[in-house]
Amino acid sequence: MSTTPIITKDELLKHWQGHRALTRRVIEAFPEKELFTFSVAGMRPFGALAKELLSIAVPGLQGIVNRAGEGYTETGLEGITTKEALLKKWDEDTPQIDELYNQIPEADFHETFNLFGQFNFPIIHNILYFIDNEIHHRGQGYVYLRSLGIQPPFFWER
Amino acid sequence: MSTTPIITKDELLKHWQGHRALTRRVIEAFPEKELFTFSVAGMRPFGALAKELLSIAVPGLQGIVNRAGEGYTETGLEGITTKEALLKKWDEDTPQIDELYNQIPEADFHETFNLFGQFNFPIIHNILYFIDNEIHHRGQGYVYLRSLGIQPPFFWER
Numbered sequence: 381m382s383t384t385p386i387i388t389k390d391e392l393l394k395h396w397q398g399h400r401a402l403t404r405r406v407i408e409a410f411p412e413k414e415l416f417t418f419s420v421a422g423m424r425p426f427g428a429l430a431k432e433l434l435s436i437a438v439p440g441l442q443g444i445v446n447r448a449g450e451g452y453t454e455t456g457l458e459g460i461t462t463k464e465a466l467l468k469k470w471d472e473d474t475p476q477i478d479e480l481y482n483q484i485p486e487a488d489f490h491e492t493f494n495l496f497g498q499f500n501f502p503i504i505h506n507i508l509y510f511i512d513n514e515i516h517h518r519g520q521g522y523v524y525l526r527s528l529g530i531q532p533p534f535f536w537e538r
Numbered sequence: 539m540s541t542t543p544i545i546t547k548d549e550l551l552k553h554w555q556g557h558r559a560l561t562r563r564v565i566e567a568f569p570e571k572e573l574f575t576f577s578v579a580g581m582r583p584f585g586a587l588a589k590e591l592l593s594i595a596v597p598g599l600q601g602i603v604n605r606a607g608e609g610y611t612e613t614g615l616e617g618i619t620t621k622e623a624l625l626k627k628w629d630e631d632t633p634q635i636d637e638l639y640n641q642i643p644e645a646d647f648h649e650t651f652n653l654f655g656q657f658n659f660p661i662i663h664n665i666l667y668f669i670d671n672e673i674h675h676r677g678q679g680y681v682y683l684r685s686l687g688i689q690p691p692f693f694w695e696r
Contacts, residue, residue, distance in 0.1 A: 387545060519674040520681050523581065
């Protein structure tokens with residue numbers, strides 16, 4: 381294995397948090413009602429997708445840090461029914477993500493972990509999945525916003 | 539800088555090519571006509587988005603390898619008007635991406651490069667952008683497919 385990292389652990393965290401900042405802007409761009417009701421082609425509204433992201437990030441990292449293979453659940457987020465509550469939870473999770481992520485030693489990123497008792501991959505792939513899945517669903521959110529006649533934030537903004 | 543890479547150069551390439559394999563499946567899932575004509579909310583059809591991805595990957599890597607800040611262009615892809623031609627170009631670019639990427643020394647990933655004479659960032663961020671932008675647009679493609687009543691490939695398939 382090389383000794384010149386192409387990306388450091390801190391840089392990957394910053395990259396992820398940059399994506400989370402953009403996703404936050406997408407949440408903000410939705411009108412209150414449409415955030416929880418509007419969708420295209422029977423897919424989930426963006427509020428539900430954002431709750432999925434919340435159910436993955438902190439719980440997934442907790443699983444990795446504690447090597448606890450608890451199943452995926454969205455339990456605990458049912459009470460979030462307003463944009464304000466969703467953004468509040470989003471912001472509460474931001475420092476928690478930093479704190480948990482920083483507890484993962486660099487040497488562990490190539491260890492295998494059975495995420496949510498279901499996805500048995502090296503930890504680096506668990507974490508790349510968190511980021512990729514967020515970008516994927518946010519891409520959906522861009523289509524919803526355009527369908528609502530709302531200009532989404534620039535993809536470059538982080 | 540740490541000496542334990544959280545992800546190696548080879549792993550990042552494999553990760554990218556895995557995403558490209560999934561995007562290829564999304565191209566395949568579109569009916570011929572809709573690939574170049576169908577969209578939601580006046581956005582670009584998926585064929586046009588795929589051409590954007592082709593205009594970024596190999597040309598972007600060529601820019602990085604040769605440190606040539608040529609502007610972004612989709613010139614040269616006008617002739618691609620069928621699914622078969624698009625998939626052929628996609629497959630031709632796959633080994634080119636490997637070959638060009640492998641020419642970038644690990645130590646260069648933190649050097650700054652002015653991608654397309656426009657985006658002045660460390661090379662690692664140029665490359666993460668290639669991947670992120672592909673995931674973002676493919677997420678759009680998933681909504682198009684659902685709108686057409688077509689089940690998209692599983693996000694996990696690579």
